[in-house]
Each structure stands twice: as C-alpha cells, then as structure tokens.
Amino acid sequence: MPHPPQPLIEQRADPWIIKHQGRYYFIASVPTYDRLEIRTADSITELASAPAITVWSKPAQGPLSELIWAPELHHHDGEWFIYFAAAPSRDIVNGLFQHRMYCISTKADDPCKGPWSEPRRIETPLDSFSLDATTFRHADQLYYLWAQKDPKVPGNSNLYLSAMASPDRLSGEPVCLSMPEYEWEKRGFLVNEGPAVITHGQRIFITYSASATDENYCMGLLWADIGSNLLDPRSWQKSATPVLQSDMPHHVFGPGHNSFTVDESGSTDLLVYHARTYTQILGDPLWDPNRHTYVKPIRWDDRGFPDFGHAGSDTLLPRQTPQ
Template identity: 60%
Template sequence: MQETVLKPLIEQRADPYIYKHTDGWYYFTASVPQYDRIELRRAPTIAGLATADTVDIWTKPDTGPYCELVWAPEIHFNQGAWYIYFAAAPSREIKYKLFQHRMYAIRNTGANPLEGEWEFMGQVDTGIDSFCLDATTFTHKDQLYYLWAQKDHDIEGNSNLYIAPMKTPWQIEGKPIMLSKPEYDWETRGFWVNEGPSVVRRNGRIFISYSASATDENYAMGLLWADEDADLLDPASWTKSREPVFRTCYDHGIYGPGHNSFTYAEDSDTVMLVYHARTYTEIVGDPLWNPDRHTFVKPLRWDDKGMPVFGRPSTN
C-alpha cells in the first residue's frame, strides 16, 4: 500500500475527541486555543467535521475554581444522557494556581447535544486533592469506569494514570487505583507525565493508550492492555509497553503526536485513531499558548497477534 502523507482534519484543535453515536452522527470536541469554553460540532462523516458548524455549549465563569484553562473536553453518552468531562483551573491571578486543575462534568438529556440545556454537575471528586485532568469513561460488563491523570505528591512527576468504578456518571466509587506512572526515558522528557488516556477494545483485550513527556516534539504515546476477563482494578492485570507506540515523524514533519481518542469508520468497524500534532518545532513563547496543535485522523491497524499497530503520525 502506498503511503499518503496526512494533512490535519481540523486545525488548531488540541486534545481531540470524536464520538460516533448510535444515531449515526459523529460528535467532535477539543481544547480551543483560548481555553475559555467548550464547543461541539457534528457531522454524518468524519471528513464532514472539518466544515461543520460549531456550537459553544458551555463558557467558563469569570471567577471561581473552574474559571480558567478549560482543557481536554470529552463527550460521552452514559446511562441515557450526554456528558462532557473536562478540567479547569482557578484564576491565574492567584500565584501557583495555574496548574491546579480539577475535573468537572456537565450533562444534557436531549437527543441532540448541540441543542437544549447543559447542566453543570460539579466536580468529579477522586478523593485526592491534587492536580488532575484528562478524564475519559468506558463501560465494561455493565460497569461504568472513570479513567484519568492525576498528581500524587509522593510520586515523582506531574501525573499518573488512575482508574475507578463510577457510582453515577459524575461520581466515582471506591479508591482510585494507579495503573501507570512515568518511569521510562521516553515518558520523562521535559516533564514526567502520563496523561490523556483513551480506551479501545478488540481481540479479547482492553487497550489504554496514553501520552507522555512534554508537549513538544518529545510528546509520544504508550500503551497498556489487559485481558477482557481480567480484574481491571488490579494493576497486575495490565501490561505496559516499554517503548512508545506512536511518536514524532521527523521525515514528514509531524511532531509530538498524542492525546488521542478512538472512533470508528463510517461503513465498517475499522478503528480510527484521532490525535493532535504540530507541524513545526520552533515554538515562540510559552508552548501552552501556542495554538498550532492540529487534529489528525488515520486508521489503526492490527498485527497477527491482535495488537494495535499505530504506524507513523504522518501517514495513513
């Protein structure tokens, strides 16, 4: 198969999340460059998301604990309603509060989440009072799980990956279980980070992709996996890749791929990999405010052992 060098699907949208609903529509949300709101768009095809109208469905308040830096929203349909999970921080005017994000949820009970009212459900409290972000959810064997990144002050680094069952779609139940922490060289470049988890199920296994290191060209993705019949709350059930499964492609100039999600092709059960990446490395100023992390989409492939093959971020 001849490789095709990819172009962004949507420019200047980081932390992209595409959800294919049972109504046949694709729903897209991501971090906007201003970090001040949550926007949604939908289309009947993945390609159609690029030109779909956007709707601002929630805007941050002017003050309070979640009034700044709205990061990494994800849209899910859980137990009969739409939920968006996101992280936000207190005012930047308060020194040392810049990276004090906590996680929150909003809900819409309408058929179309671009319409109707979104209800603020409050903080998703993990029982650990520390920096946390990048929440996702998935249901397995009728149990809804919450999966996210959070700092442990007793562990070196910025964030680890945790899992917990959910009592409701906005409340976790039980003690968070740590599944992974930054430990390998490729996870600790610039920052010691495990973040941005996303779940895909295939071939009798549950896979969790995640991102690591600083959000420049060092950003890369790793993989955890467990047997679908294993106890998902037992860290021993999970195997972790020692090497990154997705990383910068210098040949074609696609840098720092990561913070991915998974969706499905229009006419098949082909898993599509959704991720952001930059197309240059010389970032002027604070990388946090650089808007040029773009959304890319490509097929995920599988080897003869049933493991995902991510390939290069620059080619299909």
C-alpha cells in the same frame, strides 16, 4: 522532502470524536481555553467544515474561570456528559497548574442544543492537580480513567482508574495503573496523561500520552485481558517503547492526547490525535495554538495489538466543499 499532511481540523488539541446513532460528534480544547464547543456531521471528514456550536463558556471568576482543557463527550443511559478540567487561575503553584475535573450533562437528544446543567466536580480521594478524564463501560461496569498528581510521587501526573457509582461519582478506591518510568515518558516533564480506551479481541487497551507537549510528546500503551480484574494493577502490562511519536520525515511532531472512533461502515477502527507541523515554538508550548487534529486508520497485527504506523502517514483529509 515530503510536506506535512493536511490536518483534518486545524488548531484543535486533545480531540475527541464519538459516533452515536450513525452521527459523529467532535469536541476538543480550543486555543483560548475558554469554552466547550461541539461539531456534528454525518461523516468524519465533514466535521472539518461543520459549525462549532458553543454549549458552555467559562465564568469570569471562580474555580472554573480559566484553562478549560481536554473535554470529552460521552453518552450514558440516555444522557450526554461532557467531562473536562478547569482551573481557578493561570497561576502555577509548586510547579503545576491548579486544574480539577468537572462534568456537565443534558438529557436532550441533540447535545448541540442542550440545555446543559451547571458544572459538577468529579471528586477523587486526592485533592490535587487532575485532568484528562475519560469514561468507558466494560462488563456492565462504568469506569473513570484520568491523570492526577500524587504529592508523594515525583513528576506531574500518573494514570488512575476507578469504578463509578454513577456517571458523575466514583465508587471504591482508585488504583494507579501507570506512572512515568521510561526515559521517553520523562522528557521535559514526568507525565502520563490523556488516556483513551479501545477493546479488540481478548484485550482491552489504554493509550496515553507522555513527556512535555512539544516534539517530545508521544503515546504509550497499556493492556489487560478482557476477563481480568481491571482494578487490579497486576492485570495490566505496559509497552517499554512508545507506540506513536514524532514523525520527522513527514514533519508531524508531538502526536498524542488521542481518542478512538470507527469509520462510517463500522468496520475500521480510527485513531484521533493532535500534533504540530513544526518544532520552533516560542515560549510554553501550551500557548502555541497550532496543535491540529488528525485521524488515521488503525491496523491490528497478528497478535491482536494495534499498529498505529507513523504520525504523518495515511491520515484522513477534510472533505472538499464543491465550488
């Protein structure tokens, strides 16, 4: 029986890697959910041993004083932004945590040094549980893509897309792109969350995560033609089956909350995701620290669609430090 593959970075969930001017930056949720930290290195594998530099810590009280989740580091128009979610407490109200979405920014060349701004809330039309925001630019328009609870819709969260007037402000009416409808999106909880965007050929793809954060967690896929109106839900199609799920033979469970980057040559697209190596979790899976970061290459099939393979195969390993 094969052993679980070695993760690239241990105990880092919701991983995000961005390549900027030839250098890699890594940010993720830390097990204590209390801060934002960045690592940087010349290669992806060197991120494993790079020092983690804290750039912001949660205050002792207030709306951002608990559960700092799913940060992403983006660079827009010469300025760095970290988008993340935070809650005023760990209380669950009406079956949900109380997260809202925020960002901090810096004009520094090096995001590890800052200084960073005070957090600003990203306002959406619904004042409800919301998290997992990402941004992307397409056809000269900046977009904001996130997960949120609609009180009128059963379940925990749906996926929404909006144009942005600026990197910290939406414009126009958001549209709902996906909500849990298939059985594999409803295991434990009705969840669509953690979206990520990649463009290939004539299509733009959105991956997302579904179901509870245990071994049922898995990845789904949406796609649209690059020339279509992305704010028209009819432009988007949805896979009826998950595109990455628990890999029982390799002992990699609950893969999801992914991001995308490219290798050092810029020629190979890479999938960045978290997963566990066991299923015996005591209590709520959110308090189990052992969601690890994995990275693996993406194969594009003859139709131009991504083939992510198995969650436990072809993963990149940390670079070994010479003794």
